[in-house]
Amino acid sequence: MEDPPRFLSSFFGVFLKGKSKRKSGPSEGNEKQTRSRNPAALPEEIHRQFSLDQIRAATCNFRRDLIVGDGVFGTVYKGFLNDGNLVVAVKRLKSDLEPGAGYEEFQTELLMLCQLNHQNLVFLLGFCFDEGEMILVYEFMGKGKLSDRLYGSRYDPLPWKLRLEICIGAAHGLRYLHTGAKRAIIHGNVNSGDILLDDNWVCKLSDFRASKLRPRSNSKSKTTERIDTLVQGNYGYLDPEYLETAQLEEKCDVYSFGVVLFEVLCVRRPFVVHGDGEMTFLVDLALQSIREGTIYDIIDPYLKGRIAPECFEMFVDIAGSCTSVVGDERPEMGEVEVMLERALELQEKADSDPAHMAPYGEYAYEEASLCAFVPPHKCRAESNSSDAESVSGLTYPTMDRGDIESISSDE
């Protein structure tokens, strides 16, 4: 990827002036501000600037039945451009937020996506800042969120190979963020709700509002290159080291991605709150089950008998190593990508063996042969421990539901 396009600095000059205009109104006679009203100063050659009228036309004036989702800061509408030939997602900053809330997040999302172009990252078509509105326009992801496809009762269970392909796509996207540019980008909020799927099941990472730019890692000065930040992200996905140090780095994304892998395998939420307020974390449950050789017992029942043992082993090993409590023991995203591709190959190889062919074009694998699997990876530090919390080395605070609602979560 090239450096951030040079238009960005002038673009953000424009953007920020757009903000101040909203609050205090424009002052005349300033050449820069004249430029700010001139669409030629905006990066239209790459990302189109839409007028509010165009956005209104595309969304039938923000018709309620075109709402496809609601985030903390924005409402997302399905929209139609180019005489209805192009379906888009239109994210509009909510008008009922605290003054100023959401601006920074929209700005970060725009800054990141303006610089990115990869098949596994959601594509930003353009933006609209007319009349004090802040609107981002994306390609439309017809199959919605991975989390909905995993947990939504109205959907059929996802086939195992498709799940693997989705994970590989997400790993491609993350690897590109981490290493595809001169400055590494840390997503900062990897979770199954921000992994979107297009009509062809191609997976794309979205929601870059918590993302951070930093120079590419260099092993000698690694620790000084970490980013000090306010801890944010979805509960259940947060790297324990990040929670402790508030330093964001690529390994935080790797950890969160590992949690997604366990979700894909087990179809269990990253955390569950019990009636007494106690919480169970999927990562703790999964790591404990790995250690005890019972991981097969907690996987999605739909997958039982459908995963080749060697693929299963590899997948569990990848998820386990991604969620290692020690960041430095986690693999790089490039390694994760390669291992997931290998897991898919193993599944395909096993599927090609007629012995595994079952009626209706499905495959059947012995369940019992998977039960005693304990992968050799990073559980060594915890191998003497028997309680779930210490498996990941974490002691999570006990929280009640009120606390949880105040934490950003897509669930």
Ligand SMILES: Nc1ncnc2c1ncn2[C@@H]1O[C@H](COP(=O)(O)OP(=O)(O)OP(=O)(O)O)[C@@H](O)[C@H]1O
């Ligand atoms: N490009 C898109 N195509 C189709 N649907 C989308 C697209 N982008 C977002 N959505 C839908 O809109 C919802 C809201 O998206 P948004 O990015 O604003 O918030 P979020 O990431 O889901 O949640 P939060 O902001 O609370 O973390 C998503 O959950 C998804 O269902």
